[in-house]
Amino acid sequence: MAHELLSGFSAxxxxxxxxxxxxxxxPFGGSLxxxxxxxxxxxLIERGRIHLTFPMVVRGKEExxxxxxxxxxxxxxxxxxxxxxxxxxxxxxxxxxxxxALPREALGAFCERSPEAGRKICLNLAVLVGQRLQLVQAxxxxxxxxxxxxxxxxxxxxx
Amino acid sequence: xxxxxxxxxxxxxxxxxxxxAFAASTRPKxxxxxxxxxxxxTKVVPARFFSERVTPSIPTHIQVxxxxxxxxxxxxxxxxxxxAESFVAYPNHTLxxxxxxxxxxx
Numbered sequence: 001m002a003h004e005l006l007s008g009f010s011a012x013x014x015x016x017x018x019x020x021x022x023x024x025x026x027p028f029g030g031s032l033x034x035x036x037x038x039x040x041x042x043x044l045i046e047r048g049r050i051h052l053t054f055p056m057v058v059r060g061k062e063e064x065x066x067x068x069x070x071x072x073x074x075x076x077x078x079x080x081x082x083x084x085x086x087x088x089x090x091x092x093x094x095x096x097x098x099x100x101a102l103p104r105e106a107l108g109a110f111c112e113r114s115p116e117a118g119r120k121i122c123l124n125l126a127v128l129v130g131q132r133l134q135l136v137q138a139x140x141x142x143x144x145x146x147x148x149x150x151x152x153x154x155x156x157x158x159x
Numbered sequence: 160x161x162x163x164x165x166x167x168x169x170x171x172x173x174x175x176x177x178x179x180a181f182a183a184s185t186r187p188k189x190x191x192x193x194x195x196x197x198x199x200x201t202k203v204v205p206a207r208f209f210s211e212r213v214t215p216s217i218p219t220h221i222q223v224x225x226x227x228x229x230x231x232x233x234x235x236x237x238x239x240x241x242x243a244e245s246f247v248a249y250p251n252h253t254l255x256x257x258x259x260x261x262x263x264x265x
Contacts, residue, residue, distance in 0.1 A: 056232075058225065058228060058229065058232075059225060059228075061225075063225070063229060065229065065232055065233070065236070066229075066232070066233040066236055066237075067236065068240070131247075134247045135240065135243050135244065135247060138242075138243035138244075138246045138247055138255065139239055139240065139243045141255060142239060142242065142243060142246075142255065142256065143239075145255075145256050146264050
């Protein structure tokens with residue numbers, strides 16, 4: 001399994017990093033973390049899928065609404081590496097899913113011991129964060145366009 | 160002369176009686192409002208000139224189940240995300256504001 005967070009690592013380095021973590025199995029429909037929880041570990045998906053969701057009030061009731069789907073090889077929970085270390089989305093498994101939980105402290109200590117590996121992890125993390133930023137920025141710009149079109153259509157109807 | 164006048168009188172009386180009888184038979188019968196049969200209320204159907212096809216009446220607001228609504232929201236987000244990914248791969252004005260098939264924006 002090639003993990004995006006460990007892109008550019010040798011097999012030995014990959015094994016060293018994975019040895020820092022622990023395997024977790026999230027059952028079908030199970031929760032990996034909830035929005036607002038303390039983020040002490042990030043997760044590498046070994047098998048299965050993770051749905052990232054956010055709360056939305058639908059017909060007066062709070063519902064978890066789909067935001068993004070992550071699959072094997074991808075990383076979730078990078079809030080563990082960014083202050084204030086709180087998850088900003090919820091994560092659950094739409095099918096039985098296996099992840100490797102990498103504690104922030106253990107990963108930080110590894111990066112101090114192996115600066116070159118640490119640099120690669122930081123670059124890979126920057127790619128993940130940057131991709132999310134670009135995606136959300138594009139979605140926000142599209143949404144603003146929809147809002148303006150809706151507003152113009154309403155004004156035209158009233159006028 | 161007397162006979163002629165008498166004949167005219169009988170003729171006028173006969174005509175008057177006939178006219179009264181005709182008026183009585185053709186006058187609409189006055190009925191009390193209580194006796195009026197109640198007609199069922201019917202919708203006013205617009206006239207159809209060139210087609211006899213009946214347009215189905217569609218309710219203006221159908222309350223879909225919450226599961227269906229959440230699925231529609233998920234589909235919308237997936238479509239918007241795919242459109243945003245296309246823009247991120249090749250940033251240009253057309254891709255930024257490309258329309259998806261999502262019912263939320265159409």
